[in-house]
Amino acid sequence: xxxxxxxxxSVLVVDDSPTMRRMVMTSLxxxxxxxxxxxxxxxxxxxxxxxxxVNLMILDLNMPEMHGIEVLQFVRSHRKxxxxxxxxxxxxxDDSSRSEAMASGATDYLTKPFEASELLAHxxxxxxxx
Numbered sequence: 001x002x003x004x005x006x007x008x009x010s011v012l013v014v015d016d017s018p019t020m021r022r023m024v025m026t027s028l029x030x031x032x033x034x035x036x037x038x039x040x041x042x043x044x045x046x047x048x049x050x051x052x053x054v055n056l057m058i059l060d061l062n063m064p065e066m067h068g069i070e071v072l073q074f075v076r077s078h079r080k081x082x083x084x085x086x087x088x089x090x091x092x093x094d095d096s097s098r099s100e101a102m103a104s105g106a107t108d109y110l111t112k113p114f115e116a117s118e119l120l121a122h123x124x125x126x127x128x129x130x
Contacts, residue, residue, distance in 0.1 A: 008033045008034070008035065009031070009033060009034045009035070009055040009056065009127050010034070010035050010036075010037060010052065010053055010054050010055050010056075011025075011028060011034055011035070011036050011037070011054070011055065011056050011057070011058065011123070012036075012037045012038075012039060012045060012048055012049065012052075012054045012056070012057045012058070013025060013036055013037070013038050013039070013057075013058050014038075014039045014040075014041075014042070014044075014045040014057060014058065014059045014060060014063070014068075014071070015040070015058075015059075015060040015063070015089070016040050016041060016060065016062075016063045016064060017060075018038075018040070020060070020112070021038050021040075024058055024089065024119065025038075026116075027114075027116035027119050027120055028119065028120060028123055030120060031120065031123070031124055031127070034127075037052055037054065040063075041063055041064055041065045041066060042063050042065055042066025042067065042068065042070060042071040043065045043066050045057070045059070045071055046066075046071065046074060046075070049075065049081065054084065055084075055085075055127060056084070056085045056086070056087065056123060056126055056127055057075075057084060057085070057086045057087070058086075058087045058089050058123070059071060059072070059086055059087070059088050059089065059106075060088075060089060060090055061088060061090040061092055061097065061101065062090065062091065062092070068088060068090065068101070069100060069101065069104050072086060072088075072101065072104040072105045072106055073104050073105065075105065076104065076105035085107040085108070085126040085127075086105065086106050086107050086108075087106070087107060087108045087109075087110060087119075087122060087123060087126065088101045088106045088108070088109045088110070089110050089111075089112060089114060089119070090109075090110075090111060090112060091111065091112045092111070093111040107126060108122050108126065110122060
């Protein structure tokens with residue numbers, strides 16, 4: 001993204017691992033003009049969405065309280081969030097998990113461990129398009 005863009009973006013990073021959330025945010029800081037909100041569970045993610053403007057969500061599937069698929073389904077069931085880009089970032093690399101996430105409303109699907117440059121490229125493309 002070019003520095004001439006006036007728009008600031010807010011990214012919600014949802015993962016039950018604080019270390020993984022930090023890794024994601026560190027990888028995306030190169031974008032510039034991006035602020036981050038963190039959530040350690042699916043329920044916390046939904047709460048953050050209700051309280052704060054978010055331009056993109058990065059969502060893990062395997063979490064306590066509320067699985068990532070349930071978060072996707074909940075978010076997509078609300079008109080306000082139907083167009084919110086959601087990148088699933090998970091350890092589950094099997095075709096079945098990928099298919100289920102995409103069918104539930106994921107915009108993109110990446111697996112852990114991830115390459116910072118790949119995550120950066122995917123998120124940058126989605127934010128510029130928003």
